[in-house]
Amino acid sequence: MRPFLASADLDWVPADNPETPVPLRAVVRLLVEITRAAGPDTPYRIINGRGGYEIGLINNAAFRGPTVRDGFARVSRAMPAHCTHEVLTVADLADGLHIRDGWTYDMGDNEAAHCVQQYVAALVDMICSVACPDAPRAERVEMLPHPEAGLSHLHSWLGNRVHCAPLRALDFTIRAEVAEARFPDDVLARANATDGYITERLVPDGSLPKQVSVLVAAMLSRTSPDLDRVAAGAGISGRTLRRVLQWHGTSFSELVERTRARIALDRVSKDTDASLKSIAADLGYADQATLSRAMRRWTGETPSNLRENRLRQN
Known part of the structure; x- marks a missing residue:
């Protein structure tokens, strides 16, 4: 995995924090390269068998449900x-x-899309499976076919319910009994006990300087x-x-x-358990004296x- 991460310039991303902001273009490149190496159904195999909490904010939102229908409204x-x-x-x-997933970002060719x-689609299917582990979850799935494999590699996952999409968006239709199914009580309890379901927008004003500062903040300590x-x-x-x-x-x-100043001032003022030496290291400074x-x-x-x-003020 390390060579793929390095090739996509994502080897700096911490493995223990799924909420670290990363460049979308790099993530798409990583997914495509892994799929080329491991086979056309690799994205489905990546998700299959995963615990929802490994995915982070999105699945934590979904599992607050209480039903599958409510969960996807929270995801939206x-x-x-x-x-x-x-x-x-x-x-x-x-x-x-009906769930539609689209992008304001051009994914590029049909392979990437x-x-x-x-x-x-695998994420949606996995979320549904937590409430309905046995029943077929998808009534119909429409997506762009792989340029070489088409959609045949997904028949083992979705059967004959997967079809070519007329648009460049993913469309996933769920049957009523699945939509109304409740997540298990232990899943609901764990999701609702977790902080951070709804947070502020990743980039509040959408400007390029703000987007750059979000990425810089994520990269500084790594x-x-x-x-x-x-x-x-x-x-x-x-x-x-x-x-x-x-x-x-x-x-x-x-x-x-x-960005360094904003983070440093916030941490020095509020994170009183952290040493100044560790804050300096996290911000990429050579030593505490530089900070x-x-x-x-x-x-x-x-x-x-x-x-x-x-x-003293507090």
Whole structure:
């Protein structure tokens, strides 16, 4: 797995935090490369047998239910906190439930779109299976076929219920008895005991500088957020990113500095259990002294003084 992550420039992503923001383009590239290596039904096999809580926010939203229908309504509301470009809509039908998953981002060729749609279909199927482990969950699934394998590789998972999509969106129709099924009590209890179901939008204003700052914040403690790497995540050249940021009245170095300052001030003030040395390391500073110099530049105070003042105020 490590070579695939490195090829997609995702080897810096922490394995223990599924909510770390990552570039969507890189994730799609990772999924396509793994599928090419392991077979056309790989996205379904990745999801099959997974516990829902390994997926993070989306499945935690779904499992609050209490029914499958209610769960997917929660997923739709939670989507802006999960992905900047994915749009999931849920519509009640007289005999079931219709789910459509589309993207404001161009996935590229049909191979990439098929891999993403198959992955989402497998997630929907898995969520339904928690409430209905035995019954066929899908009444009908429409997705783009794989350019070489078509849809035949999904017959073992979905039978004859999978069809070619007339549009570039995924359509998943669930039967009424599945839509009204309740999640088990232990699943509901665990989901409702977990913090973080609905959080703020991943990128509140949708601007490129804000998107860049979200990615920079995720990268700081793991890798160097240099301009070319961030630009590659957006599918543009470093030169183009520099020009767009300049049009917004900022620069990449200024965004990195502001992001570091925001995180540092928040952690020094609120995360009093963390040492200043560990905060400096998490922000990519060489040592605590470098953090102290930066803090004095931002606030005129040392981190220790700032923390002491905030503690006295509280």
